[in-house]
Amino acid sequence: MKYQKLKVMLLSSLLILGVSGIALAAECIAPANPGGGWDFTCRQIGKVMYDIKAIDKPMQVTNMAGAGGGLAFNHVVAERNDDAELIVAASSATTTRLAQNAYAGMTADQVRFVGSIGADPGVIVVGAKSPFNSLGDLVDAVKADPGGVAFAGGSAVGGFDHLKALMVLQRAGVDDITKVKYISFNAGGDALTQTIGGFTQAMTGDMSEVVGFLKSGDVRVLAVLTEERVPGFDDIPTAKEQGIDVVAVNWRGLYIPKGVSDDTFKMWADRLQKVADSEEWKKVMADNGLAPFTKVGDDFQSYVDGIVAEVRTMSQKLGVIQ
């Protein structure tokens, strides 16, 4: 009897270790806590990959939150540089931070961006009771009183949601965009709740963050920041249609370590392409408000290089970085 508790403890720790080590095949690092977009990317892509038999064991998802993805980036660069079975979730936030030098000096060319297979369209949202009925109304209000309209968003100050608001306002001809208030929240859901509650006047975020509230009639989407209207949300006008040419989508993709062979790079690109082509993935996208956005392999790498350069120039112009 004396050691019974000890046995229970040992057994349980073995059990936990066993469960967490269930699949040593491929690992996907989500550089954030469970529940966020990166976690979603890892789990959904991993699940579809396994379901369509692109990989033969379930994907092991590791959450490595820290420094807005910087910790995972550092981990991959410094410790896992030649790990062929490692993929890491990334999004526009990753490239935005790399462009703004927010990863303590690390740069985008220290990893290989292998592909993106879906994008979350950027949206500008107001509460259902808001006086603003179009993007024009909102812009006019900001022009009249730059400090009078507060934007809420799920990214940090200077982050992608902040940039969305600034880009739209700058393109619309607001002179002093530094006076525009942006309140940063941990997640889009929080930002939305505060906007519906009337504490902030507008919210910038991703389509997936607002779908539920849109259906329930709590919010109005003033504009979606894509080239064309998003399938399934055909009554929502683009910003472009309203005379403000801003396109900002939050792509969901992956990077892999720099030190892997070209064959490995191609293997992951092919696997991603298979996922993108599958019915399962199309359903995932439809359920979560994602728009198709498939770029894999070298194609995606050059897209990322372009985006990093563009965000860097833009952030300098907007005064977000020096």
Add this chain to the structure above:
Amino acid sequence: MDILANLALGFSIALSPYTLMLAVIGCFLGTIIGALPGLGPSNGVAILIPLTFALGLDATSALVLMTAVYYGAMYGGRISSILLNIPGDEPALMTTLDGYPMAKAGRAGDALVLSGVASFVGAFLATLGLIFLAPLLARVAFLFGPAEYFALYLLAFCTLGGMASNNQAKAAIASCIGLAIAMIGVDESSGLPRLTGGNLHLYDGVDFLVAIVGLFAITEVFFFIESHGKHSSLGVKLDKVSIPWKDIIVCRWVMLRCSVVGFIAGVLPGAGASLGSFMAYMSEKSIAGEKGGFGTGVAKGIAAPEAGNNAAAGGALVPMLTLGVPGSGTTAVLLALLMTLNITPGPTLFTENPEVVWGLIASLLIANFVLLVMNVPMVKIFVRVLQVPPWVLMPGVTMISFVGIYSLSGSYFDLLLMVGFGVLGYIMRKLDIPTVPVILGILLGGHMETALRRAMLLSDGDWTYLFSSPISIGLWVAAVAGFVAPMFLRNILKKPQRVTD
């Protein structure tokens, strides 16, 4: 009755031998995960998510398993709080205050049974609240802006002074240390790192689990080493385990009140279970007054935080299901699970996926009963932990602490930080400074600062914005009252106190 029909639907989904078995397994795993220091409900659920994929579970079965683990961990956290003075997870923090002294006095079994019953009451009432009030309560989140949240956290801090019974100044010092630690990391309102020394590991601030395990578990190990195990607090006498009916009956109103307090704290996004158990404990403490003997191992001091934190666990499901906004770390993980199962929580969830919602609610009720049945007889096994010789137990605790903390972020930096907190805890205990306020400072300080900064940004620095709504004014009044009134209140409430005792 719509609700009854819906519940019937839920039970028809959740009540199959297979799902019942999952619930039992989940409750058991959850209890153990909760009891292990460093492994709380949130990382417990996160670790087990791959299991649901490996087993190929459908949406309802996966939810049954995970919510059973969630509720189980909320129950389990109290075990190590009571037996070892090491909180198994952050909501069980307040349970150490009275649970451990009670165990030391030889009533470990009573404390465990009583806290199990309190957990049941809290979780059960919260689940009822979820059933009847969820759609209604979801709207409450829209009423809480930055000013209201600031007042809410202020209320929590204003009651903190009364925590240390011997020396209020020391409690204040401790909470200031906690607040200072909460400042570390990237400042949300400007995006700039503060007090990080350029170290990427500190950009997200200090995880409170690291602080808890360091301040409690590691400190305990240091004391054990110092005394060569001679004066170890372990090895207390064990009475026969029986059900302490007297204590349970004495605590019935405490449990009810604390369930309500905890549930409300849980419903507010971001506040979570820790605030729930803290508010529950502090409100009961001020009602009981000096004569209540809170902090010395009284029954009410155990029932209050346990009812509070389990009710908050249920409450936190309200914003998660109805708004898609997680009210706590664990619900954030559950949210991820739901989304992986292609279910998007939000205002339309109750109408679009009734089978998921009601299946979940039915499984919560089932899990809760399973846990009560499981936990009361299992107390006999739990208390055996006290018979394990310290030279086995202490290395075991150390190992589990290291593994648990390493599992948080997979970085050795957190381990160093944890040992650092162990040293801090050792020094503080030598100086007789309470460590609980440090944790609360870390837990709530960051939220409070962010709320204030947002409020100031929105109002262009106008302080009157903080008192601009009836809710915030109410909370300010309560905060001021909580700070100065306990001494007056005690005299008024002396009479009912005598009756219930």
